Every structure is written in structure tokens, then in C-alpha cells.
Amino acid sequence: MSDPIPHFPFADRPGIELTPAYLDLLRAGPLLPVQLPGGWQALLVTGYDDVRTVLADPRFSREAWQNGTLFARDSSMLALATSDPPTHTRRRRAVQQWFTHRRAEQSRPRIAAVARELMAGLVDRASTVDLVAEFTAPLPYRVISELLGIPRDDLERLLPYVPVMMSAGRFGTDEVTAAREAMYDYFRNVVAGRGRATDPGDDLLTALLTAPEETRLSPEEIAVFGFGLLMAGGETTASHLAMCVLQLLRRPELAGPLRRDPATIPAFAEEMLRWVWFAGTGGQPHVTLAEVDLAGTVIGAGEVVVPLTDAANRDPAAFADPDELRPERTPNPHLGFGHGRHMCLGAAHARVELQEGLAAILPHLDRMELAADDSELYWRDKMFIRGLWTLPVRWRR
Numbered sequence: 001m002s003d004p005i006p007h008f009p010f011a012d013r014p015g016i017e018l019t020p021a022y023l024d025l026l027r028a029g030p031l032l033p034v035q036l037p038g039g040w041q042a043l044l045v046t047g048y049d050d051v052r053t054v055l056a057d058p059r060f061s062r063e064a065w066q067n068g069t070l071f072a073r074d075s076s077m078l079a080l081a082t083s084d085p086p087t088h089t090r091r092r093r094a095v096q097q098w099f100t101h102r103r104a105e106q107s108r109p110r111i112a113a114v115a116r117e118l119m120a121g122l123v124d125r126a127s128t129v130d131l132v133a134e135f136t137a138p139l140p141y142r143v144i145s146e147l148l149g150i151p152r153d154d155l156e157r158l159l160p161y162v163p164v165m166m167s168a169g170r171f172g173t174d175e176v177t178a179a180r181e182a183m184y185d186y187f188r189n190v191v192a193g194r195g196r197a198t199d200p201g202d203d204l205l206t207a208l209l210t211a212p213e214e215t216r217l218s219p220e221e222i223a224v225f226g227f228g229l230l231m232a233g234g235e236t237t238a239s240h241l242a243m244c245v246l247q248l249l250r251r252p253e254l255a256g257p258l259r260r261d262p263a264t265i266p267a268f269a270e271e272m273l274r275w276v277w278f279a280g281t282g283g284q285p286h287v288t289l290a291e292v293d294l295a296g297t298v299i300g301a302g303e304v305v306v307p308l309t310d311a312a313n314r315d316p317a318a319f320a321d322p323d324e325l326r327p328e329r330t331p332n333p334h335l336g337f338g339h340g341r342h343m344c345l346g347a348a349h350a351r352v353e354l355q356e357g358l359a360a361i362l363p364h365l366d367r368m369e370l371a372a373d374d375s376e377l378y379w380r381d382k383m384f385i386r387g388l389w390t391l392p393v394r395w396r397r
Contacts, residue, residue, distance in 0.1 A: 008034035008044065008306065009168070009282045012381035015374075016243050018277045018314065023323065026311040030295035034306070040067055042285060042304040046311035048318035048335070050295045054286055054307040056340030058085070064287035065304065081228075081284065081342065088341060094217050095225060096345065098147075098204050104348035107143070111352050114142050115360035123364055124395055128371045131391040132242050135361070140237035140353050144230055149203025150190070158186060162231050163383070168281045170382035183231075187223035195219065204229075233346045236278075239380070239387025240350075241357045244272050246377075246391060247325070248362075249370050254327060259362045268327040269354045273336030274313045275325045280386045283307050284342075309335040367396045 010022065026032070032044040045051050054060045063084040083091065097103075118138055122129050129135075141155055150158075164171045164179035171179075191205060200206045208222045217225065248255045258265055283306045290301050299305070313334050314322040337344035344350065361368075371392040378389040 005033050005035050005041075008036055008042070009280070012280070012379075012386075014377065014379040014381075016247060016276050018310070018323075022277075023314065026308065026314070031297055031305075036067075036285065036304070036306075038067055040285075040304060042306050043299070044282070044311075045294070045305050045307045046315070047295060048312040048315035051307040051309060051312035051335060052339050053294060054305055055335075055338060055342060057292070059288060059290050059292050060286040060305065061289050062284055062286055062342070063087075064289065065285040067285075085341070090215075091217060091221065091225070092341070092345065094208060094211060094215055095204075098207070099345050099348060101348045104352045107349065108352050108356065110146075111139075111143055112356040112359065115139055115353075115356045119360040119364065128392050128394050131245060131393055132238065132388055133390065136241040136245065136357065136391070137234065137238040139241070139357050140350075141230070141234045143349070143353060144233045147204050148226055148230065149194075149201050149205055150230075154186075158183065158227075158230065159234075162235060165231055166235050166384045168382050168384050183227040184223060187226040188219070190226070191219050191223050229346070232344075233350065235385050236344075237350050237353050237357075239385050240273070240276065240278065241354055242388050242391050243276050244269065244354065244358060245361060245365075246370075246388065247272065248365055249368065249393070252366070254325075255362060255365050257327070258358070259365070262359055262362075264327065265355050265358050265362075266351070267330055267332070269351065269358065270332045270334065270336075271325060271327050271329045274319070274329070274332055274334035277310050278336065278386055279308075279310055280380065280383045283309065309338060368393050369396055 006025070010025075013019070026044075026046045030045070030047045030050055032046065034042055034044050036042050045054050061084050062081070118135050122131075122134055137159075141159065142152065144150075145152055145155055161179040161183045164175050165183065167176055187205075191209060194200070194203075194206045194209050197206075200210055205222060205226055208217055208225070209219070211217075248258075254268070258268055285304050285306050288299055288301050288303045288305065292299050294305070312318070313336065316322050318333070319329075337347040337350070371394040377391075380387050380389055
């Protein structure tokens, strides 16, 4: 009797590392048959080159997948993640000039200042500090709110909606719908107010609203993009930075070289982007629009494939010693930010936030220790992004 087809996404588990059993499953073959929620059959794509092909080849469509995302958000409310050209091309072209490497580097002094300010408020505090609530999350959210021109005080109102909207089964459909509508209403009102303003600001939302008519997004698209950026840019960076800090606390021998030579921080951040199991739902389903040869197998039109970037980042054919964390690894062509037309729009800014966040915390890390055992750490489960809900630490006296 043949083995049953595994259900995907696989069961959540705590921790950063991929277990040997999980790796063995993903390395059983380049295409792994699985069953998606709702009973849909699909093939998991696990090899580095094959994942890049799915993410870049126009014969694989995200938009054609109409059976729900693997997370609990309505695809119509996602500005970029589930659309194909020409819609995707038009939307991305309208905003991409704000997310170039050059703009990210221009923002570096401000990002560094925010990181240092946040860290200064935590040093030598007598009580236990939750680094997620007081450092790794405020850093990207403050940067994004300034980019969007959103008052910092409004973040207290908006941020409770974010984890609900980033749910992959943790929250019920009614809760997700209510959070999505509340977030959309807020940004719709902000966009309407910017449109009536007599003295336009220099924020991203205003720039999109006043762009040349031939390239301008609709007010509805701008509102969706606004809360999409707040969600994706904040959750991903906050979670990944927390896991970087957790790894450094667990393995203090990694922190010493980074502290002595800050120029090595970018390579460490890139290696963590490769090494950490990050996607809670695995990947986004794609539908083949034509017959295609993938991993030596001919796949007919209308089939569903799910590219797994986390698996591709551990492909022995692409990375030497892929299961080892090697902070000095270079080159490091990981797929932590995706690939192709759907590559993370804010990758350059996220890199700067990770680097400056680490640079701010490293001088103090030798006196910092976890205030909980590994078994007590509260991991995000049934969420689109893996990570920690909290990271409690205390200072050594």
C-alpha cells in the first residue's frame, strides 16, 4: 500500500531550525505530492533552481489560483502578492521607485537613529523586557508609519489588526474579515483626506495619489497598498529580527565577531534569511497555464504547484553545507525575499532595518540573557509568518 499523501501546510512546531524529519521529507524528491486545504492536490517544489523557475516563469500563475490563499486573507485585498501581469506590473511600477536600494540607503541614518533610541530606553531596565513588543516590532513599524505619513499614535489602533489579518488559521473568518474592513476603512479615509489636502505632504500615499494620471493607482488600490505595506513590512522584519537576536543569545560565540567588526553584520543577516524556517504557510500556490517541464517532469496545464523558498534555501546543490549556519557565507543567493516579479518590494529597506537593528543591540548583548527557558518561549503558530510572539530578556548585573 502506498503512503498517504501528506497534508500541506505541515504541522507547526516551535523553534527556528528545520528538523531532520522535515528536511528528509523535502529532500525525498524535487516534486512532492501534497493535499492542500479544501482537498486540492498540488506538487511542492523544493529544489533551488526549480523554485526560481516557478517564481519567474510566466507560465506559472498566481492569479489563476482561485481556491483561496494558504492564509486567511481575501486575495482581492492583496495589492501585489496574488496578481499577475499586467495588473501586477502596473501596480508595482507605480510604487517601486520608493523602494530602491538608493532610497533604502538614504533612509539608513534615520533607521539607525530609531533603533538606537529604542535600545536606549531598554538598557539596564530592572524588569524583564519583551524585545518583540519594545524593540523588534516598533523599529519597522515606526519606519513604515513615517514613510506612509501615518501618525505614530495611530499605530496603537492599527497594530492589533495585523496579526489577525496575517492569520493562517489562528483566527476565525469573521475576525479576519472585521480586521480587514477596519484596516481598509482607516486607509481609505486617510487617502481621501490626502486627496482633499491643500498642502500635500511628501509621504508615499500622497505621492501615489498625485502621480501622473497615466500611472496613477486608484484610491482603493492606494488604500490596499498602504495597509499591505504596513502589515507585510512590519510583521516580517519584526519576526526575523527577533529570531536573529534569539540565535545570538543562544550562541554568544556568534555575537563576538559581529560586535568587533560591524562590517560583518550584513553577511550574518543574509545567512539568517537563508537559514531560518520563516514561511508559516510554505508558499503561494501557482497554476500552470501551459504544459511545462519542471524538475524533469512534464506537468500539464491547470496543475497546481507550490514553490517552497525555505526548502530551496537548504538545497545542497545550491549551498555548501546548507544545514549549517555560516555567518560569513558569501556569495549567498538565498530566496528569503523571493524571486522574480513577486520578489519582496521592500527587500532593500528590510535589509537596512535588520542591519541597523542588530547594530543597535549588539553592544549590549553580552549583558543580556533570556528570561525564559526554550520550552517557555511563545511561538507563533497558524500564522503566515513564523516567529516569536514575545522574546523576554533581562540584564545581567
